[in-house]
Amino acid sequence: xxxxxxxxxxxxxxxxxxxxxxxxxxxxxxxxxxxxxxxxxxxxx
Amino acid sequence: xxxxxxxxxxxxxxxxxxxxxxxxxxxxxxxxxxxxxxxxxxxxxxxxxxxxxxxxxxxxxxxxxxxxxxxxxxxxxxxxxxxxxxxxxxxxxxxxxxxxxxxxxxxxxxxxxxxxxxxxxxxxxxxxxxxxxxxxxxxxxxxxxxxxxxxxxxxxxxxxxxxxxxxxxxxxxxxxxxxxxxxxxxxxxxxxxxxxxxxxxxxxxxxxxxxxxxxxxxxxxxxxxxxxxxxxxxxxxxxxxxxxxxxxxxxxxxxxxxxxxxxxxxxxxxxxxxxxxxxxxxxxxxxxxxxxxxxxxxxxxxxxxxxxxxxxxxxxxxxxxxxxxxxxxxxxxxxxxxxxxxxxxxxxxxxxxxxxxxxxxxxxxxxxxxxxxxxxxxxxxxxxxxxxxxxxxxxxxxxxxxxxxxxxxxxxxxxxxxxxxxxxxxxxxxxxxxxxxxxxxxxxxxxxxxxxxxxxxxxxxxx
Numbered sequence: 001x002x003x004x005x006x007x008x009x010x011x012x013x014x015x016x017x018x019x020x021x022x023x024x025x026x027x028x029x030x031x032x033x034x035x036x037x038x039x040x041x042x043x044x045x
Numbered sequence: 046x047x048x049x050x051x052x053x054x055x056x057x058x059x060x061x062x063x064x065x066x067x068x069x070x071x072x073x074x075x076x077x078x079x080x081x082x083x084x085x086x087x088x089x090x091x092x093x094x095x096x097x098x099x100x101x102x103x104x105x106x107x108x109x110x111x112x113x114x115x116x117x118x119x120x121x122x123x124x125x126x127x128x129x130x131x132x133x134x135x136x137x138x139x140x141x142x143x144x145x146x147x148x149x150x151x152x153x154x155x156x157x158x159x160x161x162x163x164x165x166x167x168x169x170x171x172x173x174x175x176x177x178x179x180x181x182x183x184x185x186x187x188x189x190x191x192x193x194x195x196x197x198x199x200x201x202x203x204x205x206x207x208x209x210x211x212x213x214x215x216x217x218x219x220x221x222x223x224x225x226x227x228x229x230x231x232x233x234x235x236x237x238x239x240x241x242x243x244x245x246x247x248x249x250x251x252x253x254x255x256x257x258x259x260x261x262x263x264x265x266x267x268x269x270x271x272x273x274x275x276x277x278x279x280x281x282x283x284x285x286x287x288x289x290x291x292x293x294x295x296x297x298x299x300x301x302x303x304x305x306x307x308x309x310x311x312x313x314x315x316x317x318x319x320x321x322x323x324x325x326x327x328x329x330x331x332x333x334x335x336x337x338x339x340x341x342x343x344x345x346x347x348x349x350x351x352x353x354x355x356x357x358x359x360x361x362x363x364x365x366x367x368x369x370x371x372x373x374x375x376x377x378x379x380x381x382x383x384x385x386x387x388x389x390x391x392x393x394x395x396x397x398x399x400x401x402x403x404x405x406x407x408x409x410x411x412x413x414x415x416x417x418x419x420x421x422x423x424x425x426x427x428x429x430x431x432x433x434x435x436x437x438x439x440x441x442x443x444x445x446x447x448x449x450x451x452x453x454x455x456x457x458x459x460x461x462x463x464x465x466x467x468x469x470x471x472x473x474x475x476x477x478x479x480x481x482x483x484x485x486x487x488x489x490x491x492x493x494x495x496x497x498x499x500x501x502x503x504x505x506x507x508x
Contacts, residue, residue, distance in 0.1 A: 013063060016257075020069035023253050024076055024204070031210030035343050041333075042340025042395075 053132030058259035064189040064267065066257050071182030071201035073254035074137055077247045078144055078178040079208015081117075084110040086216035090225050090239070091163070094232035095155055105160070109151070109168040116172025118437030121180050125430025126287055128177060133185045137255035140178030141248065147171020148244030156237035179205065179433070182254070183413045184426035188261055191422075192270040194414035195365075199357030202410040206350035212243075219243065283488070284495040285420040287427035295419050295489050296432070298482045303412055304435035304442070305479035306372055309380070309472045310405020311443035313398060314349065316451065317342040320398075323451075324388040324462050344395070345402045352403025357410035365415040369483045372404040372411075377476040380469050387462040409436075419489055446471055 049055060088106045096102035128136040150166025153159075182201050190197035219242055220226050225235030266272050290296045313320060318338035329337060360368040379397040386393055412432065417425050447468045454464040 013061070017063055017066055020066055020253065020257055023250075024069045024072040027211045027250070028072075028076060028204075028207050031207060031212075031214065032347075034214040035210050035347060038336075038343040039340045039347075041336030042344060043337075 051131070051135040051138055053135070053260060056132060056134050056259050057262050058265070060262075062259055064261075067182070067186060067189045067259065068197060068200045070137075070254045070257040071186055072204040073251055073257075074140060074178045074181060075201050075204030076208045076211060077251045078140070078175050079205040080212035080243070080247070081110065081113055081175055082206075082209035083212035083216060084113075086213050086220070087167075087236070087240075090216075090220050090232070090236045091155075091160075093228050094225070094230065094236050095158065095160055097229045108164050109166075109171075112164060112168025113147075113172035113175055114440045115437055116169060117175040117179060118434045120173040120176030121430035121433040122176075123430075124173075124177050125180055125427035126424065128180055128430065129184060129287075129424050129426040132260060133181050133258045134255050136177050136181035137251070137258060140174045140181055141251040141255065143170050143174030144178060144251070145174075145244045145248045147174060148240050148247065152237045152240035152244065155233055155240060158233070176430070176433070178251075180426050180430045182258065183429055184422060184424075185258065185260055187413060187417050187422055187425055190267070191272070192267055193358075193361050194417050195357040195360040195411060196354075198413040199354040199410040202357070202413075203350050203353035203406070205409070206346070206353055206406050210346065210350070215246075216243065283419065283421040283493075284423045285428075285489055285493050286495055287424040287431060289493045289495075290420050290424070290428045290489075291431055293489050293493055295486050296428070298486050299412070299415060299419070300432060300435045301482040302369055302373070302479045302486075303408060303432060304439045305475040305482075306369075306376070306408035307405060307436055307439035308443040308446070309376055309476050309479075310349075310402055310408070311439060312447035312468065312472060314345055314402060314405065315444040316447050317345050317398075319451070320465065323460075323464055324394060325391060326461075341395070341398075344399055348399040348403040349406040352406040353410035356403065356407030357414070360411045360414060365411060365418050366483060366486065368407070368411055369415070370480065372408055373476045373480040373483060376401055376404045377473045377480065380473045380476065384466065384469050384473075419486070421494075423495060 088110070091106045092102045096106055099105065124136075147167045147170045150170060151163045154162025154166060183198055186197040186201055187194045216239060219239040220235060223235035223238040223242075225232050225239050227235065285293070318335075318341065321338040321341040322334060325337070326334065356368060356372070379401050383394060383397050388394065413425065413429050416428050416432065420428050447465070450468040450471075451464045454467075
């Protein structure tokens with residue numbers, strides 16, 4: 001087994017990057033949404 | 046074979062590897078361990094179930110969180126050098142294993158009625174995972190983004206703030222789904238299942254971090270950026286070991302800066318809902334007032350997270366020392382504004398509190414880049430770990446100042462903003478002391494620099 005990986009091809013690289021960011025951004029967006037819906041309470045909403 | 050998988054040599058990035066894969070790898074760790082700030086959801090559930098009827102339930106259910114924060118600081122300080130030498134994959138795997146095991150032990154503890162297992166599991170074992178996980182991606186990010194260290198560490202450390210945003214609603218929804226909201230012993234199995242499920246969710250979620258993490262190859266630099274020559278008098282070109290760093294005045298001045306900046310923010314954050322109710326009781330009914338206080342706490346959480354990325358990124362443009370002048374100096378003026386205006390203007394109060402909390406978060410996010418500027422990248426992870434003991438101290442100091450003084454004033458019959466006058470004056474003094482400490486920070490003397498290798502060689506040698 002080689003000591004290090006080989007870089008994925010260009011298309012694969014883009015796909016990995018998109019999946020990696022969605023992996024963290026989707027839960028973060030869920031948390032952010034749950035937070036933002038509480039804010040109107042501050043203004044009597 | 047298994048050890049080989051964790052070795053640093055196995056994760057040297059091949060040519061063409063995108064450095065923009067490193068921030069999501071770091072975020073998958075920080076968004077998970079940031080769950081610690083959502084402990085209150087478990088605290089409420091434990092108080093109503095396994096601790097039902099116990100007169101010391103409040104203190105006992107706070108123990109796992111308190112131990113976790115203490116262990117965070119200690120493990121970051123103790124294992125920092127190991128994290129630097131063994132590399133980020135090793136650190137992320139150990140952090141994931143400890144953090145997840147903490148949840149599993151807690152599930153067992155609740156299921157069997159052995160509460161000490163929750164304290165030991167979540168606080169002790171999980172807390173070690175917090176410390177190692179917190180510092181695990183920092184030095185790697187700095188090495189991938191030598192041109193924008195503030196941005197890169199800001200993204201990761203924003204994740205720690207964002208972790209609670211995810212964990213709070215997730216915990217509450219799982220508790221409701223598994224029956225963990227039932228009162229008394231009937232709710233215990235639901236709480237145990239929630240611990241177990243969250244542990245398994247984090248096991249999967251954090252795996253993306255250690256699978257994707259890579260260190261840059263020796264001599265790699267981003268396009269358009271030139272590594273400073275060894276011995277060049279530029280920021281980040283020093284080459285100081287963790288052992289030497291703690292012998293420098295710069296380390297301890299920065300320790301004071303971080304400790305007092307955190308103290309000033311954590312005091313207001315920890316008591317946010319009560320502060321709003323005391324400042325603006327108004328004519329609202331109890332439910333509306335609670336909703337308003339909840340909205341205030343939510344706004345503070347939001348600015349705490351946003352400040353980490355916004356101000357830390359700004360530090361790449363204006364310099365770290367100037368940013369801390371801003372956090373500490375403007376922070377003191379904002380506290381002064383709140384003191385003078387008390388509750389006469391709701392909007393001004395809200396803006397001041399939001400900015401103070403954004404500076405609190407930014408203080409955490411900017412400090413790794415400040416360390417890189419002063420001590421270089423050689424053992425920046427280990428130095429960062431040692432600096433985090435300032436957080437452990439501030440975590441005790443901030444709430445202690447605000448809560449102890451407010452409780453005393455309440456006992457003396459003081460109502461409204463007057464409950465916080467003394468605490469806020471103390472915060473101003475601490476911020477001014479921090480400001481002076483920041484002013485005293487100068488470049489590290491050459492006698493502390495490593496002589497054996499230049500930064501270019503060392504930067505690639507460890508991550």
